Amino acid sequence: MNNCNNLGAVVKLTIPSLISVTIGRVKPTTLYGKNVVFNRQLQSLAVPDLQLKLALNRHIPKVTPSPPPPMPKSIDKWMFYAVDSAGKSTVVCIHPRYFVTFRHGTHLHLQVGNTIRIFHAKSETNEQDGYEVTVVDMNEKLDFILLRSKEIIVPKSPRLAIAEESENFLLAGFGDHSTGQQQLAYLNGIIHSVRGYYFSINDRPALLMGPFVLGTGQSSRGNSGGACWSAKGLIGINFGVTNMPETTHSFAISEAATFSPKNIISPSIPYIKDLLMAQLRIEKQNSPKPPPEKKRKPYRVDVEGIGTGSLTIDFDES
16 A cells, blocks of 8 residues: 655555555545545555546545735726825725725715715825715625716726635735825735625624625725726725734633734625626616617609609707
């Protein structure tokens, strides 16, 4: 019997007279009537039976590494901010005329129909510049507000994408206070789970909020509404960060040693996209209908040397 060592084993399962393999955390595979779960770190096995070796190769999961997140300069054109009592708050473009930002905290007073002014992330605050946008809808449970401009601000919209577990992403927001002035800053993270998590917050304790996606981006104050970008596009906006669970003093030190905060993400698909598409449908329904085509009326004419025929001309009844 052949053994496999140093393969990141958690538990070993032995198939008599054939092979010893590692049990990992993937779906079990039935092989010759045996339930075997293969570890992703499994590299090579000395198997005397060629047919079994080929079967093993077919069942070992092929892991494709997640592509790196986009470079900051490639997404900066979709990053904006508004100014409120806390400073700069992140606003993200999702359509040439539509934007999204967070709902909690300094944005709780906003209601449908209110207007605010937004500025490009790389520009200075100047009332003569900037763009006026109107609150057209909001999602309380996912903590985001949809904003609309009357004019096209960005020529091309970003792609909205679904977050996937273990996917790399870039968090862009105004959480950098190191210079005394908030600046657009970037943090790298990995999607921890897409299972759908629910939370309640202090300013709305009766509202169960979610479902959210969890990531490993170490977000801070000012990153609310920050854009989470993967290689596929905008996967969501940052809601906040998990806190260490409340515990007694005796357990606080050990809890702090093992606790790993996660950033909470409002997913682009389906929720942000659904709200956007609903507004686009309303716009289409309310847009003025094109004028009816002009009626064309035939006239009978006599052409010398040719004979009688008809001529159709445009006839405007107005």
